[in-house]
Amino acid sequence: MATVQVRDVPDDVAAVIAEKANAEHKSVSAYLRDLMAADVRRELQRRAITEWDEKLRRTQRRIGITGGATISGADVVREVRDDYDRGDE
Secondary structure, eight states: OOOOOOOOOOHHHHHHHHHHHHHTTOOHHHHHHHHHHHHHHHHHHHHHHHHHHHHHHHHHHHTTOOTTOOOOHHHHHHHHHHHHHHTOO
């Protein structure tokens, strides 16, 4: 595992972090590690949604759907499954 070191943390910030860690019955390291892990989870979710949105836009363009058109969810699922079966992912 990697080691992360943070320098020049203001005293008031360090004090609040220590208080919050104590309130959660964690060490400061564990508390900060959990904060970082939660931030990374949110970022990975954001990236996945961005990727899914782009894939949806590409699929809509390929099958001729413009921004104003509506399509059923079943049609979208069918198209994505067909792409998957063809290996187009």
